[in-house]
Amino acid sequence: MKQLDEYLTFPPSPAQSVSPSVNRYQARQALVLAGLFDRVQPLIDGIQDPTERMLTQVAWNDAPNFKRDDPFLVKIAVALNLTDADLDALFTTAASL
Template sequence: MTVFLQFIDEAAAAAALSPWSADGAIPAYIGSAAVDVIGVIQRPTGEVLQTEAGEIPVLAPVPGWHINLSARVPELEQYEVGAPATPDRVFAGIDVVVPPRVPSRVTRRQARQALALAGLFAAVQPAINAIPDPQQRQLAQIEWDDSQDFERERPLLIELGHAIGLDDAGIDELFIQAGAL
């Protein structure tokens, strides 16, 4: 487990960690938790500079002074921040959390069970019934009744997902849950 801490600046970090330091320096360990001083993090802005040596990404600092711990220290909880989507550094031997893959398709059973578990199954038929165009409503009904698989990128599926209150991320999450069933 990597615990990510963010302080206003280096002095604030040193002050917060001072109870564990004998000489005023940031300690290497707090109890059994290893301390990894990251400092200022630079992230690409998306811009690129053209130089004679080639392209160089433009970097900008992430606000704050950053330290990673190998375990939680309750006294430092107020400085904890969420794990970045792509952490620059984690402790050796710690699994990097890979976000779950959104399946491109799930079976009819998986989709219907995921909808039921999310409390959304009963909302699908009224959403189909609310489609104003009779031909589109009929096509949607056929797809709902007869599809053996549900494909994530089908326009009708996306429309029905939105109609039952899901945004694109919610549809992805439902597909991830369905894929696990």
């Protein structure tokens, strides 16, 4: 089985920039390749506040694009123990798909 770093494109050099937005298809593919996709729904299900849980679920299911600085996305990244560099690598990978 491949290791996570075999799927992720490492953060860009300073001359390049991380894509600020990727579409849902790209984002979800990058999460699958990183072995993280199946961890997202349980995190959403575990949100205690019902309104916040519903809003997060709607974002996860219906947002056509995922923005790198979206508060929903940042919360999920923190819950997945991703660093900023990890999230940048996911966005870089997603943008390449």
